[in-house]
Amino acid sequence: MTQPPTASAPANGPTNRPSSPPPFITIRDVTKTWPNGTTVLSGIQLDVAKGDFISLIGPSGCGKSTLLRLISGLSPMSSGFIQIDGMIPENAREIMSFIFQDATLLPWRTVSRNVELGLELQRGETRNNRREKARELLKLVGLQSVADHYPRQLSGGMKMRVSIARALAIRPKILLMDEPFGALDEMTRDFLNEEVLRLREVDKFTTFFVTHSVSEAVFLSNRIMVLKANPGQIHREIHVPFPNPRPASLRSAPEFLALVGEVSSALRAVKSQK
Amino acid sequence: MNAFLRTWAWPVAVFLAVIFGWAGACHLFKIPPYILPGPISVLHAVIERRENLWFAFRVTAFEAAGGYVLSIAAGIVIALFFAQSSAIRRSLYPYTILLQTVPIVAIAPLILMWFGSGTRSVMLVAFIICLFPIIANTTQGLISVPRNLVDLFVMSNASKMQMLLDLRLPHAVPSLFIGLRISGGISVIGAITGELFASSNAVGQGGLGYSITYANSQLQTDYLFALVLTASALGFLFFFIVVFFEWLLLRQWHEAAMKSQME
Numbered sequence: 001m002t003q004p005p006t007a008s009a010p011a012n013g014p015t016n017r018p019s020s021p022p023p024f025i026t027i028r029d030v031t032k033t034w035p036n037g038t039t040v041l042s043g044i045q046l047d048v049a050k051g052d053f054i055s056l057i058g059p060s061g062c063g064k065s066t067l068l069r070l071i072s073g074l075s076p077m078s079s080g081f082i083q084i085d086g087m088i089p090e091n092a093r094e095i096m097s098f099i100f101q102d103a104t105l106l107p108w109r110t111v112s113r114n115v116e117l118g119l120e121l122q123r124g125e126t127r128n129n130r131r132e133k134a135r136e137l138l139k140l141v142g143l144q145s146v147a148d149h150y151p152r153q154l155s156g157g158m159k160m161r162v163s164i165a166r167a168l169a170i171r172p173k174i175l176l177m178d179e180p181f182g183a184l185d186e187m188t189r190d191f192l193n194e195e196v197l198r199l200r201e202v203d204k205f206t207t208f209f210v211t212h213s214v215s216e217a218v219f220l221s222n223r224i225m226v227l228k229a230n231p232g233q234i235h236r237e238i239h240v241p242f243p244n245p246r247p248a249s250l251r252s253a254p255e256f257l258a259l260v261g262e263v264s265s266a267l268r269a270v271k272s273q274k
Numbered sequence: 275m276n277a278f279l280r281t282w283a284w285p286v287a288v289f290l291a292v293i294f295g296w297a298g299a300c301h302l303f304k305i306p307p308y309i310l311p312g313p314i315s316v317l318h319a320v321i322e323r324r325e326n327l328w329f330a331f332r333v334t335a336f337e338a339a340g341g342y343v344l345s346i347a348a349g350i351v352i353a354l355f356f357a358q359s360s361a362i363r364r365s366l367y368p369y370t371i372l373l374q375t376v377p378i379v380a381i382a383p384l385i386l387m388w389f390g391s392g393t394r395s396v397m398l399v400a401f402i403i404c405l406f407p408i409i410a411n412t413t414q415g416l417i418s419v420p421r422n423l424v425d426l427f428v429m430s431n432a433s434k435m436q437m438l439l440d441l442r443l444p445h446a447v448p449s450l451f452i453g454l455r456i457s458g459g460i461s462v463i464g465a466i467t468g469e470l471f472a473s474s475n476a477v478g479q480g481g482l483g484y485s486i487t488y489a490n491s492q493l494q495t496d497y498l499f500a501l502v503l504t505a506s507a508l509g510f511l512f513f514f515i516v517v518f519f520e521w522l523l524l525r526q527w528h529e530a531a532m533k534s535q536m537e
Contacts, residue, residue, distance in 0.1 A: 121430035
C-alpha cells in the first residue's frame with residue numbers, strides 16, 4: 001500500500017544525524033482532514049531515531065494530539081504515510097503504549113490488576129508472570145505499597161504513575177504521551193518529569209510527548225517540534241543539546257532558561273501568525 | 275452519635291407526628307372506621323390477620339421476584355444487543371419506550387385473558403413493568419464508556435469479546451444497579467396490579483393485590499390498611515436487597531453510587 005521511504009527521501013527531516021540507516025519512525029506528507037473539510041494537519045514530515053524524545057508543542061488546534069493519534073493508528077490519516085519500525089501504525093501497536101491525559105484506570109480493578117491490563121489483553125502470559133511483572137513495575141514507579149488499593153484511593157499524581165507503569169508493562173519501544181501531566185500541580189508535574197527521564201534510562205523507549213508546558217518540553221526532550229495551527233504544520237524544530245541523565249537542577253541553569261526563552265518566542269511567533 | 279441523631283431525628287419526628295395526627299383526627303372528627311381506621315385498629319388488624327398477611331406477602335413476593343429476575347436476565351440480554359450499534363438502538367428503542375408508556379392496568383387484563391389467571395400471568399405483568407428501566411440503564415452504561423478507555427483497549431489489540439467482558443460490562447454495572455433499584459420497587463406494583471385482575475384462589479388465599487380487592491369489597495378497611503403496609507414493606511425489602519448487593523459489589527470502586535444513595 002505505502003512505499004517505504006528511499007534513502008534519498010526529501011531532506012525535510014532532521015539534519016543533525018547521518019541519514020544512512022533507515023529512521024525508526026518515518027512520517028511523510030501526512031495530512032488529516034476532518035469530514036467537515038477542516039484540515040488539521042498538512043504536510044507533516046518527520047524522521048525519528050530510536051531513543052528520540054520528541055515534544056510536540058503549539059497553540060490549541062494545531063493538531064498535536066491528532067498527530068499522536070495518527071501515529072498510534074487510533075485515527076486514520078487522510079493522505080501520506082507513517083511507518084514505524086517497518087510497519088504501518090495499526091500493526092505496530094504491540095510495540096507502542098499510549099498514555100492519556102487522564103490516567104484512564106479501570107476503577108473496578110486494583111492498582112496491580114490495572115498494571116496487568118495490557119499484558120492480559122495481549123495474552124501469552126501466565127497469571128503469575130503478569131502479577132510478578134506488575135509488582136516489578138510498581139516498584140519501579142515507587143507504588144508497591146498501594147498494589148492492592150483501588151484507583152479511587154489514590155491521588156492524581158499516583159494515578160498517573162500507575163498509568164505509566166501500565167504503559168511500560170508491555171515493554172514498549174514507543175511511548176505516546178498526550179499531555180499526561182496537564183491536570184497535575186506543578187510540583188507533582190516536576191517530580192513526574194524526573195520520573196519519566198529516570199524510567200527512560202532503564203527502558204530506552206522512543207517518546208512522543210504532547211504538552212503545553214515549555215519548560216517541561218525542554219526538560220524532557222532532545223527535539224521539540226513547534227507546531228502552528230490552521231492548518232497544523234511543523235513550524236520549527238528546536239534541538240535540545242543537554243545530555244542525559246538530566247538532574248533536576250538543570251531547570252535553573254542559564255542555558256536551560258535560554259532555551260525555554262527560545263521555545264517561548266517560537267510559540268509566540270506561531271500564535272501571532274494567524 | 276450526633277450524626278446518628280441528625281440522620282434519624284427528623285424522619286422519626288415526622289413519623290410520630292403523622293401517627294398522632296392520624297389518631298387525633300379519627301378521634302376528633304369521629305370518622306367511621308370503614309372510612310379511615312385509626313392507627314391502633316390498623317395495628318390490631320396486622321396482629322390479628324398476621325397469618326393471612328404473611329401468606330399474601332409470600333405469594334406476591336414470589337410473583338414479583340419471578341418477574342423481576344426474568345426482567346433482569348432479559349433486560350441485560352436486550353441491552354447487550356442494543357449496545358452493538360446505534361442503528362439497532364435507533365430502530366428498536368422507540369418500541370421499548372412503549373413498555374414504559376402503555377399503562378400497565380390497561381395491559382394486565384389482556385395478559386390475564388391470553389395466558390389465564392395465575393402466577394404465570396402475574397409474573398408476566400411484573401416482568402413487563404420491570405423491563406424498561408433495566409434495558410434503558412444497562413444500555414446507557416454499556417455505550418457510555420469514555421473514549422480514552424476504548425482507545426486504551428484498542429491500543430492493546432483487545433478483541434471484541436475482551437472489550438465487552440473486561441470493559442463495557444464492568445463499566446455498565448453502576449448503571450445496571452440504577453435500573454435494578456427502580457425495577458425492584460415497581461416489580462411489587464406490577465405483581466399487585468396483576469393480582470387485581472387475577473381471581474384464581476379461594477378467599478384469603480391470593481396475594482396482596484387479590485386480598486386488597488377482597489378487603490375493599492368487604493369494607494374491612496383496617497385489613498386493607500394492613501395490606502397496604504405489607505405491600506410497602508415488600509417494596510422496601512426488594513429495594514434494600516438491591517442496595518445491599520450494590521454496596522457489596524461497588525463499594526470498592528464506585529464512590530458516586532455510594533454517596534447518592536446516602537442522600
